[in-house]
Amino acid sequence: MASRNLSRFSSFGKKIIGIGKNYSEHAKEMGSSVPSEPVVFLKPTTAYLTEGNPILLPLNNDVDHEVELGVVIGKPGKDISESSAMSHVGGYVLALDMSNRTRQAQSKNAGLPWALSKGFDTSCPVSKFLDLSQVPDPHSVQLWLKVNGVERQNGNTADMVFKIPTLISYLSCHMTLEEGDLILTGTPKGVGPVKHGDVVECGLGDIVSMTFNAEDRK
Ligand SMILES: CC(=O)CC(=O)C(=O)O
Numbered sequence: 001m002a003s004r005n006l007s008r009f010s011s012f013g014k015k016i017i018g019i020g021k022n023y024s025e026h027a028k029e030m031g032s033s034v035p036s037e038p039v040v041f042l043k044p045t046t047a048y049l050t051e052g053n054p055i056l057l058p059l060n061n062d063v064d065h066e067v068e069l070g071v072v073i074g075k076p077g078k079d080i081s082e083s084s085a086m087s088h089v090g091g092y093v094l095a096l097d098m099s100n101r102t103r104q105a106q107s108k109n110a111g112l113p114w115a116l117s118k119g120f121d122t123s124c125p126v127s128k129f130l131d132l133s134q135v136p137d138p139h140s141v142q143l144w145l146k147v148n149g150v151e152r153q154n155g156n157t158a159d160m161v162f163k164i165p166t167l168i169s170y171l172s173c174h175m176t177l178e179e180g181d182l183i184l185t186g187t188p189k190g191v192g193p194v195k196h197g198d199v200v201e202c203g204l205g206d207i208v209s210m211t212f213n214a215e216d217r218k
C-alpha cells in the first residue's frame with residue numbers, strides 16, 4: 001500500500017459520497033434487503049462539522065446517528081480497478097452520517113432521492129484526519145457510539161458487505177474521484193434518535209474518538 005502523508009488536510013473539502021445498507025444487520029433493522037450493488041448518495045460540503053461545534057438538528061427533529069468509517073481519497077481517478085483501488089486511499093476519518101429519518105422515509109416512499117434527509121448542514125461530523133499508518137487494516141476496526149454515555153452501536157468494519165476496493169472501483173466508474181473526497185462506508189446496526197441536549201460520543205477502536213453536542217437549530 002502506498003504510504004503518503006496527507007495529514008495536511010485539516011478538512012475534507014471535496015464531495016462526500018455516502019454508501020447505504022453496507023452492513024446486513026443494519027439493512028435488516030431498516031426493514032430493507034441487502035443490496036446487490038452499492039447504494040450511493042451525496043452530501044454537500046456544507047454538511048462537514050468538526051469537534052467543538054454542535055450538530056444542528058433540523059426543524060422536524062427526527063435525526064438518527066450512524067457511525068461510519070470514512071475513506072479519504074488521496075489520488076484522483078476514474079475507472080479504477082479493484083486491484084489498484086487501495087493505492088487511491090490517502091487516509092481515513094471517523095464520521096457520523098446524521099440522517100433525518102422522517103424525511104428519508106417520505107423520500108423512499110415517494111421514490112425520491114435522499115438529498116435533504118442526508119445533506120442538511122452539520123450532517124457529517126468528522127474526526128481529525130488519520131493517515132494510513134494509523135489504520136493499518138481498515139477492514140478490521142471496531143466502530144462504536146454512545147449517546148449520553150449509553151452504548152448504541154458497536155460493530156466491526158469486517159462486516160461491510162462491499163469492501164473498500166469494491167466501493168472505490170464501483171464509484172469511480174460513475175464519477176471521478178478527487179483528492180480530498182470522502183467516502184462514508186456505511187453504518188453497523190444500532191442506529192437511533194438524537195435529541196436536543198444529547199451528547200454523542202463515538203470512536204474507531206481506540207484509534208480516535210470524538211464527541212458532539214446536539215442542539216435544535218434555530
Ligand atoms: C438507511 C440509511 O440511511 C443508509 C445509510 O446511510 C447506511 O449507512 O446504511
Ligand SMILES: [Mg+2]
Nearest residue numbers: 066097186187
Ligand atoms: Mg450511513
